[in-house]
Amino acid sequence: xxxxxxxxxxxxxxxxxxxxxxxxxxxxxxxxxxxxxxxxxxxxxxxxxxxxxxxxxxxxxxxxxxxxxxxxxxxxxxxxxxxxxxxxxxxxxxxxxxxxxxxxxxxxxxxxxxxxxxxxxxxxxxxxxxxxxxxxxxxxxxxxxxxxxxxxxxxxxxxxxxxxxxxxxxxxxxxxxxxxxxxxxxxxxxxxxxxxxxxxxxxxxxxxxxxxxxxxxxxxxxxxxxxxxxxxxxxxxxxxxxxxxxxxxxxxxxxxxxxxxxxxxxxxxxxxxxxxxxxxxxxxxxxxxxxxxxxxxxxxxxxx
Amino acid sequence: xxxxxxxxxxxxxxxxxxxxxxxxxxxxxxxxxxxxxxxxxxxxxxxxxxxxxxxxxxxxxxxxxxxxxxxxxxxxxxxxxxxxxxxxxxxxxxxxxxxxxxxxxxxxxxxxxxxxxxxxxxxxxxxxxxxxxxxxxxxxxxxxxxxxxxxxxxxxxxxxxxxxxxxxxxxxxxxxxxxxxxxxxxxxxxxxxxxxxxxxxxxxxxxxxxxxxxxxxxxxxxxxxxxxxxxxxxxxxxxxxxxxxxxxxxxxxxxxxxx
Numbered sequence: 318x319x320x321x322x323x324x325x326x327x328x329x330x331x332x333x334x335x336x337x338x339x340x341x342x343x344x345x346x347x348x349x350x351x352x353x354x355x356x357x358x359x360x361x362x363x364x365x366x367x368x369x370x371x372x373x374x375x376x377x378x379x380x381x382x383x384x385x386x387x388x389x390x391x392x393x394x395x396x397x398x399x400x401x402x403x404x405x406x407x408x409x410x411x412x413x414x415x416x417x418x419x420x421x422x423x424x425x426x427x428x429x430x431x432x433x434x435x436x437x438x439x440x441x442x443x444x445x446x447x448x449x450x451x452x453x454x455x456x457x458x459x460x461x462x463x464x465x466x467x468x469x470x471x472x473x474x475x476x477x478x479x480x481x482x483x484x485x486x487x488x489x490x491x492x493x494x495x496x497x498x499x500x501x502x503x504x505x506x507x508x509x510x511x512x513x514x515x516x517x518x519x520x521x522x523x524x525x526x527x528x529x530x531x532x533x534x535x536x537x538x539x540x541x542x543x544x545x546x547x548x549x550x551x552x553x554x555x556x557x558x559x560x561x562x563x564x565x566x567x568x569x570x571x572x573x574x575x576x577x578x579x580x581x582x583x584x585x586x587x588x589x590x591x592x593x594x595x596x597x598x599x600x601x602x603x604x605x606x607x608x609x610x611x612x613x614x615x616x617x618x619x620x621x
Numbered sequence: 622x623x624x625x626x627x628x629x630x631x632x633x634x635x636x637x638x639x640x641x642x643x644x645x646x647x648x649x650x651x652x653x654x655x656x657x658x659x660x661x662x663x664x665x666x667x668x669x670x671x672x673x674x675x676x677x678x679x680x681x682x683x684x685x686x687x688x689x690x691x692x693x694x695x696x697x698x699x700x701x702x703x704x705x706x707x708x709x710x711x712x713x714x715x716x717x718x719x720x721x722x723x724x725x726x727x728x729x730x731x732x733x734x735x736x737x738x739x740x741x742x743x744x745x746x747x748x749x750x751x752x753x754x755x756x757x758x759x760x761x762x763x764x765x766x767x768x769x770x771x772x773x774x775x776x777x778x779x780x781x782x783x784x785x786x787x788x789x790x791x792x793x794x795x796x797x798x799x800x801x802x803x804x805x806x807x808x809x810x811x812x813x814x815x816x817x818x819x820x821x822x823x824x825x826x827x828x829x830x831x832x833x834x835x836x837x838x839x840x841x842x843x844x845x846x847x848x849x850x851x852x853x854x855x856x857x858x859x860x861x862x863x864x865x866x867x868x869x870x871x872x873x874x875x876x877x878x879x880x
Contacts, residue, residue: 503723506722508678
């Protein structure tokens with residue numbers, strides 16, 4: 318395109334840098350897409366906001382020291398959620414003790430040792446499939462494997478192991494990703510100085526992958542705390558008015574308790590249901606927040 | 622025939638396959654103890670592969686890599702089954718294209734190899750201090766970093782990082798140092814400094830250096846070996862290779878007709 322002498326703007330400047338119709342059109346389209354993507358993001362956030370807002374408004378008044386730290390009473394239509402809160406903590410703790418060592422070790426094997434062959438690819442496929450198994454199927458597996466076959470009965474142990482199996486893929490995938498994010502050059506440097514694979518993993522790879530591994534672990538914690546189906550038949554009790562004393566006890570759990578008072582017990586005041594839901598979601602959000610904080614703390618210490 | 626003990630590396634009739642692809646064809650190369658030998662040749666000619674065969678780091682890829690022929694380092698057959706790779710790599714260190722200091726402090730980087738190969742778990746701070754100072758002095762880095770040994774090595778300039786990568790090999794007393802285009806990530810000034818250091822180190826250490834830079838091979842080596850398509854074309858005194866190459870292919874490459 319050429320500019321003739323006549324193409325002069327009001328300010329007397331050349332119009333070389335003025336918008337052409339094509340520019341205007343492109344700018345309009347660009348604005349449209351920006352608005353579209355922004356809207357989608359908003360749609361994503363709205364349900365979270367509404368859920369939390371409603372729970373806060375309707376369940377907020379129920380939350381008190383009394384509510385958190387006392388037993389349910391009057392056929393679960395009054396009182397607090399203490400045994401369920403404690404039970405959830407038991408379930409989370411025992412399932413972590415089972416899943417973290419297995420998951421992290423398996424991920425280290427897959428990422429650092431396993432050759433790339435059909436067997437490894439098969440294992441990876443199995444892990445992805447395990448992540449896709451519906452939780453009710455995990456529950457039935459748990460009944461068969463832990464409650465009946467292993468003879469644990471309906472207990473915290475059986476429920477926790479079922480939850481552990483369910484969260485393993487999450488931990489394995491997160492760990493493997495963060496191991497693979499450690500630059501290859503670090504490993505080569507170590508190997509070329511005569512370090513064994515294990516020395517390399519222990520001194521260089523793991524310390525640099527730990528933030529990602531912890532993120533996976535904490536995500537699995539919040540998943541564990543929120544699941545109902547896997548514990549329903551394996552260890553969570555409808556009503557168990559004691560605190561568990563060993564892993565062979567049954568227990569109440571937050572998610573299960575919420576399910577029970579919402580569907581099975583008549584005459585529970587709404588306030589109690591909302592309060593329970595609010596406590597559960599707050600627990601999960603706090604754990605996620607802790608994970609985010611911890612990860613950024615560890616990232617801050619990482620220097621490459 | 623040179624006297625056997627005068628050779629640091631003796632490569633005879635070595636062929637190497639990556640799966641079905643043959644990367645080296647019956648390569649011979651003798652490297653004199655304490656000398657600097659430059660390996661030159663166009664990309665993909667197998668010079669890095671040959672370099673990596675000398676400390677058997679190619680084998681990290683698994684059974685996929687197959688090597689035949691003989692490689693001796695200080696008269697020891699290194700391809701034999703009873704070679705402990707950890708010991709081999711202690712004696713044959715490697716420096717890479719991009720400096721790859723570990724994400725540790727400068728001090729811990731220098732001590733890394735030493736700590737891996739130390740038999741007992743107890744450490745002696747005075748001994749370690751001495752090791753760090755000696756190694757860093759040897760690579761002409763001590764004066765720059767002596768007051769900040771606890772600093773992350775990643776924060777150093779590329780030139781300093783590469784010097785550190787050489788320094789961390791020294792505490793375990795290597796015989797051979799393999800260098801794979803050690804200056805290709807550096808600017809001209811840093812390159813000159815590195816070449817000076819390499820020159821400074823030879824004699825005590827045998828240096829085998831892969832380079833794409835003709836001028837560097839000419840400046841900073843005593844002998845030069847030219848490779849093409851997985852074969853050793855010509856090997857001789859650097860001056861002679863550059864001034865009076867015996868093979869036409871060598872002459873063509875040096876004069877920039879290909880590669």
